[in-house]
Amino acid sequence: MADTVLVVADLARDLIEAGRTLIRKLDSRSVRFDVAFWLMDPENGSWRLHLGASSVRETGSLALYEKVDTILTEMGFGVRFWIGMVTIEDLRSKLVQALISKLGSAESVDGTRLDYATVNGVRVPPCVLYRLSPEQPVGAGNASSPRRRPSSKATRHAAA
Helix, strand or coil: CCCCCCCCCCCCHHHHHHHHHHHHHHHHCCCCCCEEEEEECCCCCCEEEEEECCHHHHHCCHHHHHHHHHHHHHHCCHHHCCHHHEEEECCCCHHHHHHHHHHCCCCCCCCEEECCEEECCEEECCEEEEECCCCCCCCCCCCCCCEECCCCCCEECCCC
């Protein structure tokens, strides 16, 4: 019988800080996202920055993608961090709703990392959180070592 080993590909520190910088720049230009977090695709180990806003439901995401792309281009990361690594969504997905319900009222989640957690019955792949509500600040955080959320907030599963 074959054993299953879960491997978590770490998100590079410079990308954690670049995401944080992008969100602060968007905030300063009044392009505010309610939810922002990196999420790993367990199929291939790649990471995507998820940005969520309630306005996506009414106005769509195209204009927001253009604004994010403009700032990413200004930041000068090239292919290291580009618009193809960004997902803009509304706030209705099961994953987003589970995270908001469990951690959205926290004072801050900036820098918190969850690895294969189950939150309100929803399986959460590895993620690094910036904010889960518009009131949560995205500040300096701790880019060198994301905080791992204790199991009291989410049921953690084995990760190797």
